[in-house]
Amino acid sequence: MYYMPTRLFFGDGALEQAKDHLIRLGINALIVTGKSSACLSGALEEVQRLLLDADIGWKIFDRVSENPTVDTVMDGVTELVLAHCDFVIGIGGGSPIDAAKAIALVAANRVDRDDIYDVSRYTKSLPLVAIPTTSGTGTEVTQYSVLTDPKTMKKAGFGTELAFPRLAILDPRYTLSLKPLVTLHTGVDALSHLLEGIYSNKRNPVIFPLIFSGIKAIYENLPLVLSDPRNLTARAEMMRASLYGGMTIAFTSTTLQHSIGYPLTSIYGIPHGLANGIVMRGIMELYYPAVKKELDALFAALGITQMQFYQWLEALQLSLDVQISEGFIEERTPEVMASRNMANNPFEISEDDIRRLYHELKGDK
Ligand code: NAP
Numbered sequence: 527m528y529y530m531p532t533r534l535f536f537g538d539g540a541l542e543q544a545k546d547h548l549i550r551l552g553i554n555a556l557i558v559t560g561k562s563s564a565c566l567s568g569a570l571e572e573v574q575r576l577l578l579d580a581d582i583g584w585k586i587f588d589r590v591s592e593n594p595t596v597d598t599v600m601d602g603v604t605e606l607v608l609a610h611c612d613f614v615i616g617i618g619g620g621s622p623i624d625a626a627k628a629i630a631l632v633a634a635n636r637v638d639r640d641d642i643y644d645v646s647r648y649t650k651s652l653p654l655v656a657i658p659t660t661s662g663t664g665t666e667v668t669q670y671s672v673l674t675d676p677k678t679m680k681k682a683g684f685g686t687e688l689a690f691p692r693l694a695i696l697d698p699r700y701t702l703s704l705k706p707l708v709t710l711h712t713g714v715d716a717l718s719h720l721l722e723g724i725y726s727n728k729r730n731p732v733i734f735p736l737i738f739s740g741i742k743a744i745y746e747n748l749p750l751v752l753s754d755p756r757n758l759t760a761r762a763e764m765m766r767a768s769l770y771g772g773m774t775i776a777f778t779s780t781t782l783q784h785s786i787g788y789p790l791t792s793i794y795g796i797p798h799g800l801a802n803g804i805v806m807r808g809i810m811e812l813y814y815p816a817v818k819k820e821l822d823a824l825f826a827a828l829g830i831t832q833m834q835f836y837q838w839l840e841a842l843q844l845s846l847d848v849q850i851s852e853g854f855i856e857e858r859t860p861e862v863m864a865s866r867n868m869a870n871n872p873f874e875i876s877e878d879d880i881r882r883l884y885h886e887l888k889g890d891k
């Protein structure tokens with residue numbers, strides 16, 4: 527069943543197109559963002575101008591760091607309450623937008639810190655606007671928020687239909703300021719989401735045209751935006767692919783491809799997209815027998831062989847620059863097994879499969 531209640535605006539000037547909808551959401555916005563992305567992207571200035579014109583107040587909460595924590599969400603809720611905000615605008619990559627989703631939910635339902643992941647507590651949300659400045663997560667059109675709990679060092683997502691933003695405003699101009707490494711890692715994250723739409727046991731041919739088109743866009747444009755970061759046409763293609771990735775996982779959820787990366791991020795600080803990228807070939811090889819027909823159709827659509835796809839992936843030069851330990855593998859394998867996404871694998875995955883993938887990363891045969 528496909529469900530996506532988010533009103534979508536895409537392209538140059540998307541904010542202006544969304545204006546009439548945005549100004550009806552409330553009278554005082556909490557703008558949730560990171561240290562610099564909202565300014566560097568140019569999005570914050572344009573949003574402030576729009577709010578000023580419409581006589582809407584705002585308060586900026588710019589303390590969201592990468593891989594947002596439940597504590598940051600609670601700080602954001604405090605700011606929202608103190609400033610009497612009645613709606614939320616998330617500007618940035620997946621981190622600020624996921625934090626904004628959780629802030630809107632926690633504030634509307636007065637939920638305690640330790641209950642943030644308990645979606646049964648949520649019966650409503652404050653209106654939320656999502657303005658991505660990366661092309662990667664697709665969170666602007668998903669029902670998920672991914673947070674880290676510093677008490678357990680566990681990174682995990684939760685999903686509720688109430689978390690879908692009311693408006694998603696995607697303007698590729700906001701991604702022109704992305705640094706090459708963030709461009710690379712976020713692009714690979716989008717690729718993961720699209721591939722997982724093929725792997726997931728919730729896969730459905732209804733969205734295959736979307737998936738294939740998104741993967742083709744990344745295959746052709748990721749190298750281009752890396753060599754020519756100001757190429758707006760290529761940036762727009764990457765943003766379209768990221769959007770399709772979000773629409774895909776909103777339908778199919780993610781799989782082991784994502785669960786195995788979460789501990790790499792929470793323990794070693796590996797960026798989310800890179801964590802997906804370094805296991806991408808291993809996961810594809812593991813899943814291939816279960817989704818051979820679908821993957822072969824994908825390679826045919828790209829006009830390449832599976833080996834050429836691996837060569838393309840290799841040319842991106844994604845590599846792990848930390849040494850992962852045996853202790854990490856033993857401690858985190860059960861966490862991966864227990865994660866929500868494991869319900870969506872194309873066949874049952876064992877602890878040994880996970881250990882093997884981690885050992886491959888470690889360089890062990
Ligand atoms: P991010 O963590 O939001 O941002 C990465 C870095 O890029 C930050 O330093 C950020 O700066 C900077 N940045 C963002 N936009 C920029 C711009 N236009 N110009 C210059 N710098 C910019 O990265 P992300 O990959 O988009 O998000 C990753 C998070 O999303 C992870 O926590 C992941 O688990 C989650 N995720 C969520 C979903 C979902 O459906 N909810 C799906 C996939 C991933 P600032 O510090 O200023 O922000």
Ligand code: ZN
Nearest residue numbers: 663715718798
């Ligand atoms: Zn992801």
